[in-house]
Amino acid sequence: MTKNNIKPSTQRGVSVFKTISKHRLFIPIAFLMFLLLLNIFIKPGFLRISLGRDSSGNPVLIGNLVNILNNATELVILAIGMTLVTASSKGQDISVGSTIAIVGGVIMRVLCGNETQPTELKAPIILAFLLGCLAGMVCGAFNGILVAKFKIQPMVATLILFTAGRSIGSMAMGGLKPKAVSSFGYYGNFIPGFPIPTPILITILVVAITYIALKKTNLGLYTRAVGINDRSSRLNGLNPAKIKFMAYVIMGFCVGIAGFVQSSRVQTVNPYTIVPGIEMDVILAVALGGNSLGGGTVNMAGSIIGAYTLQTLTSMLTTLNVNTNAVPVFKAVIIILLVAIQTPAVKNFFSNKAKVSKIISNQGKESA
Amino acid sequence: MKKMISLILVVMLMLSLAACGKDSKTTDKKNKKLTVGVVQTNANESDWRTANTNSFNKAFDEAGFTIKMVFGEGDHAKQISQAQQLIQEEVDYLVVLGLQSAGWEDVAKAAKEAEIPFIMADRKLDLSEDLYTAMVCSDFEEEGNKAVKWLKEQALDSYKIVVLGGDTGSSAQLGRSKAIEDGAAANGWEIVFNQNMKGWDETLAKQAVADLIAGGTEFNVVYAQNDNMARGACDAMDAAGITYGKNGDVKVIAFDANKWALEKVLAGEFNLDVECNPLHGPRIVKLINQLEAGETVPKNAYVDEEMFDCDTITQAIVDARSY
Numbered sequence: 001m002t003k004n005n006i007k008p009s010t011q012r013g014v015s016v017f018k019t020i021s022k023h024r025l026f027i028p029i030a031f032l033m034f035l036l037l038l039n040i041f042i043k044p045g046f047l048r049i050s051l052g053r054d055s056s057g058n059p060v061l062i063g064n065l066v067n068i069l070n071n072a073t074e075l076v077i078l079a080i081g082m083t084l085v086t087a088s089s090k091g092q093d094i095s096v097g098s099t100i101a102i103v104g105g106v107i108m109r110v111l112c113g114n115e116t117q118p119t120e121l122k123a124p125i126i127l128a129f130l131l132g133c134l135a136g137m138v139c140g141a142f143n144g145i146l147v148a149k150f151k152i153q154p155m156v157a158t159l160i161l162f163t164a165g166r167s168i169g170s171m172a173m174g175g176l177k178p179k180a181v182s183s184f185g186y187y188g189n190f191i192p193g194f195p196i197p198t199p200i201l202i203t204i205l206v207v208a209i210t211y212i213a214l215k216k217t218n219l220g221l222y223t224r225a226v227g228i229n230d231r232s233s234r235l236n237g238l239n240p241a242k243i244k245f246m247a248y249v250i251m252g253f254c255v256g257i258a259g260f261v262q263s264s265r266v267q268t269v270n271p272y273t274i275v276p277g278i279e280m281d282v283i284l285a286v287a288l289g290g291n292s293l294g295g296g297t298v299n300m301a302g303s304i305i306g307a308y309t310l311q312t313l314t315s316m317l318t319t320l321n322v323n324t325n326a327v328p329v330f331k332a333v334i335i336i337l338l339v340a341i342q343t344p345a346v347k348n349f350f351s352n353k354a355k356v357s358k359i360i361s362n363q364g365k366e367s368a
Numbered sequence: 369m370k371k372m373i374s375l376i377l378v379v380m381l382m383l384s385l386a387a388c389g390k391d392s393k394t395t396d397k398k399n400k401k402l403t404v405g406v407v408q409t410n411a412n413e414s415d416w417r418t419a420n421t422n423s424f425n426k427a428f429d430e431a432g433f434t435i436k437m438v439f440g441e442g443d444h445a446k447q448i449s450q451a452q453q454l455i456q457e458e459v460d461y462l463v464v465l466g467l468q469s470a471g472w473e474d475v476a477k478a479a480k481e482a483e484i485p486f487i488m489a490d491r492k493l494d495l496s497e498d499l500y501t502a503m504v505c506s507d508f509e510e511e512g513n514k515a516v517k518w519l520k521e522q523a524l525d526s527y528k529i530v531v532l533g534g535d536t537g538s539s540a541q542l543g544r545s546k547a548i549e550d551g552a553a554a555n556g557w558e559i560v561f562n563q564n565m566k567g568w569d570e571t572l573a574k575q576a577v578a579d580l581i582a583g584g585t586e587f588n589v590v591y592a593q594n595d596n597m598a599r600g601a602c603d604a605m606d607a608a609g610i611t612y613g614k615n616g617d618v619k620v621i622a623f624d625a626n627k628w629a630l631e632k633v634l635a636g637e638f639n640l641d642v643e644c645n646p647l648h649g650p651r652i653v654k655l656i657n658q659l660e661a662g663e664t665v666p667k668n669a670y671v672d673e674e675m676f677d678c679d680t681i682t683q684a685i686v687d688a689r690s691y
Contacts, residue, residue, distance in 0.1 A: 045584055055606045062608055064582045071575050116415075117628065166441065170411055177415055179628075189607060265599060272410045272442060273567030307530035317563075317584035318576050324533060324563040 025232075028289050028305040031338050035312045039064070043319060051195060053187075059195040064315060066197065072311035073199035073277065074258040079285040079303040080210050081254030084219075084247040086286055087227045087238075090295030093248065096255055096276045098165020101141045103259030105172030106270035107132040112178035121181060133256030134173075139165070140252020162279070169271030179268040188264030199261050206257060210300060220298045223247060227295035246324050281310055287344025288338060309338075322334035372484065392426035404428060404461045404656065406437040407447055414568055415626045419691030420465075420490065420646035432655070438521035444468045451475045453622055455482050461656055465490040469539040476500055478619070485659060489648045491539040497667060501659070503571060504651050507670045508540045511642045512547020514675050515562055515621050517591065520555060522619065529589040530580065531575045532597045534565035540644075544593045544623060546641030560587050573600035581608045589619045590676055595629035598622035613637040614678045625676055627689040633678050634686050642675040 020026055039046040049063035078096050080295050085093050110131055113122040137159055146157035161168075187198050214220045225233040226240045233240055263269045287293055288309055289302025313334060340346055395486050406424055410417060421437070423614035428435040436459060436479055444467045456500045466472060469491060476499035479486040485501035510614050519527070530581055533543040533550055539545065541564060552559050561580055566571040573592065580587065589603075590612070592598035598620055605612050612618040614636030625643040632638045651671070656664050676685065 012605075043583060053609045055609055055611070060607060060609075062476065062582055067575070067578050067582050071578075168412075175411065175418070177418060189603075260570070266603060267575060268570065270414065270569055270596075271568070273569045274571070276442075276566040276572075315579050316563075318579040319585070321561050321563070321585075324536065327563065 002294045003082055007027040011151045018135075023300055024290055025305070027342055028302045028309070028356065030167070031288065032305055032309045032312065035316065035334075037308060038314050039312070040151070043334050046319075054190070056192065058190065058192045060190055061195045061197070062140075064319065066200075068308065068311050068315050069203070070197040071199075071315070073203045073261050074278065075285060075307040075311055076203050076304050077206050077252075077254045077258045077261075078278065078282045079289070079299060079307040080206065080367055081251035082246075082282045083291055083298060083300055083303040085154070085251045085292060086283075086293060087295055087298045088247040090227055091147070091242045092279075092283050092286075092293065093143060093158045093251055094155055094279045094283075095139065095143060095161035095165055096258075096282055097157040097275050098137055098162050098169070099252065099255045100259040100262060101166045101169030101269070101274050102139060102172060102270035102277070103136045103169075103256050105169035105271050106135040106272055107260060107263050108178055108180065108269045109115050109173050111180045111184060112176075114174060114176070116178045118178065118181065121184065121292075125184060125187075126328070129256075129260050130258050135251040136254075137249050138258030140248045140255065141245070144248030146240040151192060164228060166271045166303050166358035169269070169274075171268065173271065175300070177268065177270060180257060180291045182267060185264055188266070190262050199265075202261060206254075214298070214300060220300075224296055224298050239283055272320060282307075284335065285310055286292045290342070307310050376518035386447070388466060400433050400579040401432060402461065402656070402660070403434040403459045404463060404652075405459035406453045406463045407454065407466070408437050408439050408442050408465055409447075409467050411439050413589070414594065414624070415628070416594070416624045416646050417642065419626075422691075423647045424463075427653045429657070433653070433656070440467050442467065442552065444471065448472070448475055451644040452470075452478060453609065455479055456483055458482065458636060459484060460570060461485050461487060461659075463487045463489050463495065463652055466493045466586070467493050468537045469542065473499065474549065487652065487659075489652060490646075493539070494554070502536060502655055502665050503668050504648060504655065505668075506540075506585030506644050506673065508543025509547050510543075510670070510672035511548050511623060511644060512544040513551070515623075515640060515642050516547055516549060516555075516593065518675065518677070519551070519619070519621070524588060527552070527555070527589060529557055529559045529561075529577070529591055530577065530585075530587045530601070531559055531562040532576065532590065532592040533562070534568045534593045534597070535566065540623075541593060541628050548591050568594050568596055570600035570603070574604045575595035575654060577601045578607065581605070581610065584650070588617060591621045593623055595622045595624045595626050598629070599628060599632070600634075601642045602637060603684055613639060625674075625689075627686065627691055630676060630681065630686045633676050633681050634683065636678050639678050642691065643673045644673045645673055 031126060038354055046064050049066055052062045054058055054060050082093060094106030107128045110123045110128040112118045143158050143161065146152045147154050153212050182342045189197060191198055222238055222243050225238060226243045228241045262275060285306035286303045289299050291299045313331060317330060322330050374537060381513060399475060408421060411421060424437065425435060436454060438450040438454065440450065447467055448471065451464060452463065462479050464486065472493045472495055476486050476495050479560060487501055488503040488505060492503060529548065529552060531545065533545050555664055563576065565576065590598065591602045602612060602620060612620050619639045622638050622641045623644055625641045627663060629638060629641050633641050657667055
């Protein structure tokens, strides 16, 4: 009797778990939670956030979580653009890191002119920001034309800027390596008197705009349609070339914002070493978010969570003082684990196991 | 039509071959301007590198050499193929500043077969002595040892050291890391963090130090393997309200000694900056002139390098610095 009473409730529990685990955001969120829990387990003070003061006496928030949210900014913003690019053009833009070098070069040239240690800004910051975004969008448009109009594979098309971008950035700076005055640093650090790092606020703004754009416009739907089937979307009155081109220009805009934040962090840009290898991290963030790299899915929230997951991993490797030679291996092992869980082979294996155990338990009941 | 085109092609091919033969026959080493191939790391990697590149261009220009400078841009394999390309172009001298110290044997052998003197500059490469002609390098381990010696003289109550390394595998990173690791082991100091930052850059160093502070790691020495990373570390400590430098809690040690960094030493923000001299151009020119004159040159020459302490540095030293 009692057995019968319990049975439906556990079944309901199982089914709730099933619906949760089937949600498209379940695996990305589970990864992030897993990493955070691992961190807390290793270093119990991991989540602690304290209010400190910087050397000028301004209040600032200090904590690993703040650092992760802060340092993931570029990754998150780029992942948003990359999701659209991946979904519509069935390929990735590998030129984002090099384009950031171009954006950074333009911004530094506008702010510093031809001096290496200018005592004042040569132009308003807003002008530098706008020109930086423009540079990013021009690069995006270049990639977009190659992909949408000339139908070159995205990875090949963006290989051009991937190869040349850092040199172009260096040329934009006139071969100098200037450092701008510290007031330019507000956008990559703190606004004096306000304890939350500015990049976090910028991230919130960009994510909010993206959310509204996906809710209120057909951006997501059209992008997905083009990515799933180019020809049928044209038959339905869409212009695939235009939508792909748009995705690359939006990517360029995202690169502009990310480049602005990045160059503001230390108020100087080194085109050859800025954001080393970020292209692969961004693509990985998109993949961890449950998006198909073959196009046709727009799981924006997943990509954003994927970006935070990667930053958590980076931060973790620092705080744990992993041996420097082992860092890439450590990172690779965790990423392989994360990706492997998502593959159909592993999923099927677990669901089959669940089925088998269910059958066995049912058989057990019948015989009893 | 087809025959016509193939005929033209054949004629052109013959002409170009003839041109080749003529060129190599009339090459007279004494009358020709010397061509020196330089395999540089990156054009704009750091202020140090910019000064280094400018030094080569200026000195070679004054000496009347033709310079063929190529940049590896962070890619070790690219550097090797560029060096091989220069050997095929039959430059008269090959100067290599390697991104990584390993893997240069084939290039050195090819240069030897082509009878092109192979000169290592800036960073020592892993080559046996018979494979290269001369070396003008910084002794990175010695630089690190100077810093370790200075650190020992400070007689701190405890040593908790954060090591911010440069590009993994470069001889600068290997030498400077080895010095501090050996020094710490010999003196019983604790290294609380030791990782290499990709690309010698401010941003990654800053993020790493910020993460350490947030994670509650205590430290009182920052051993940053170049000026830029030291600046990044200082930015992170500024943001957390940790004092550093002459009157602060954390000792900051930097390497390279650029002009702006010496200004920071003078201002008491860095405690120590160990010089790494980038002005290789005139030294290489002198070396090449000696080789041309048939003189014997020292095989392994190390550059003289100083260090600058915030207690002893003067305005005059900063003003005298050109880069």
